[in-house]
Amino acid sequence: MSFVDFSIASHSAENNRFQKNTRIFDEKLQNFAVKLKFSHKPLFYSGFYSIFNWYDFQKGAQWTARQSISVYMENTEAKRNIKLIAFDLDGTTLHGFAELSERNRRAMEKANDADILVVPATGRVRNFIPPCLTELPFIRYAITSNGGAVWDILENKVLCTDLIPTETALEVQKIFDDYELYVEYYVHGRGVTKRGNPDKARTVFGFPEEKYYFLTKDYTFTDNLSAYLKETHAEPEKINMMFIPESVRPEILARLQKLGGIELTFSNVDNIEINKKGCDKGTALYSLCKVLGIDPKNTMAAGDNGNDLGMLKAAGFAAVVGNGIEEAKAIADAVVAPCIEDGFAEAVERFALR
Numbered sequence: 001m002s003f004v005d006f007s008i009a010s011h012s013a014e015n016n017r018f019q020k021n022t023r024i025f026d027e028k029l030q031n032f033a034v035k036l037k038f039s040h041k042p043l044f045y046s047g048f049y050s051i052f053n054w055y056d057f058q059k060g061a062q063w064t065a066r067q068s069i070s071v072y073m074e075n076t077e078a079k080r081n082i083k084l085i086a087f088d089l090d091g092t093t094l095h096g097f098a099e100l101s102e103r104n105r106r107a108m109e110k111a112n113d114a115d116i117l118v119v120p121a122t123g124r125v126r127n128f129i130p131p132c133l134t135e136l137p138f139i140r141y142a143i144t145s146n147g148g149a150v151w152d153i154l155e156n157k158v159l160c161t162d163l164i165p166t167e168t169a170l171e172v173q174k175i176f177d178d179y180e181l182y183v184e185y186y187v188h189g190r191g192v193t194k195r196g197n198p199d200k201a202r203t204v205f206g207f208p209e210e211k212y213y214f215l216t217k218d219y220t221f222t223d224n225l226s227a228y229l230k231e232t233h234a235e236p237e238k239i240n241m242m243f244i245p246e247s248v249r250p251e252i253l254a255r256l257q258k259l260g261g262i263e264l265t266f267s268n269v270d271n272i273e274i275n276k277k278g279c280d281k282g283t284a285l286y287s288l289c290k291v292l293g294i295d296p297k298n299t300m301a302a303g304d305n306g307n308d309l310g311m312l313k314a315a316g317f318a319a320v321v322g323n324g325i326e327e328a329k330a331i332a333d334a335v336v337a338p339c340i341e342d343g344f345a346e347a348v349e350r351f352a353l354r
Helices: 012-035 069-077 102-113 166-176 197-201 209-216 225-232 249-257 281-292 306-314 326-330 343-351
Strands: 084-087 117-120 141-144 149-152 157-161 184-187 190-194 220-222 238-241 262-265 272-276 299-303 317-320
Touching: 084 281, 102 117, 102 343, 141 281, 149 281, 157 281, 166 225, 166 238, 166 249, 184 225, 190 197, 190 225, 197 209, 220 225, 249 262, 249 272, 262 306, 281 299, 281 306, 299 306, 299 343, 306 317, 306 326, 317 343
Parallel strands: 084 117, 084 299, 117 141, 190 220, 299 317
Antiparallel strands: 141 149, 149 157, 184 190, 184 238, 238 272, 262 272
16 A cells, blocks of 8 residues: 555646656655564554655645655654663674774763663673773673673673583584684683684684784683683683684585574674674673563664674664665664764664654
């Protein structure tokens, strides 16, 4: 059924011209609707017609229809009741790897003043969330390791976990043992890797310079990762490979995909992140909402990449920064400015603070 239903009682030539323009407008409107997921977001329909200048009959049957997304979104923002904002770090909120812009910080402060919880949701391990966030007094909760662990930062305790069984982690490591790879295990908020790996990253592993920052984690070191898993019976929050050479990436992916019980995601074109099957930022968001007594429909998520998809689907409102991948943009309720232009702050200001 058409979005637009006009009743025209005028001269036939004028009527034909009007109907032609209506069809063109209707196609644009339906494309717009699909992008903003109107089909399953009923709240967006309220006040829908107020944003269009439907007609102008001052010159015969000529009319104009204007599509004003900004005005439309502002008309519907007041109907939201956001209680929690979950936001990705790298590529979404941080500038570089550890810098929070003044505008993004102010947006978080304003959200806190409006009694909205501001929650980092990251693939990073707990002890690698940068001080620019952990030192903010209103940042209390954090979704870490792609949902493998949810932390109460203030009390330094884990609220929820979704861990990879030791046996599954050993199966994964058996594959990795056939290659020269930089592998990390995230265990109870801390990275675990093989002794000497950070030094070898620049030479043997061929890390690009822009990834050197990720080598600065406060690690627990071991001489053998399989032995570590067996001896400690560790159940990792996440298994991470920051950089995989293109020459072996397809082969490793194919072997991992044959294993059961794991979830594969990516936050970059040259990494692989492994969680327990069914675990992602979205499941962790649901778990945190349950602990806090918040309806997930009253949450907003901001992200950019593959490991954000679960969270973007789970939240009541999904914002994707302009530099985000197309798969993320396809499920977004709104696409905002790129990360470097403080798209996160734009999302908070437009869609949470009204």
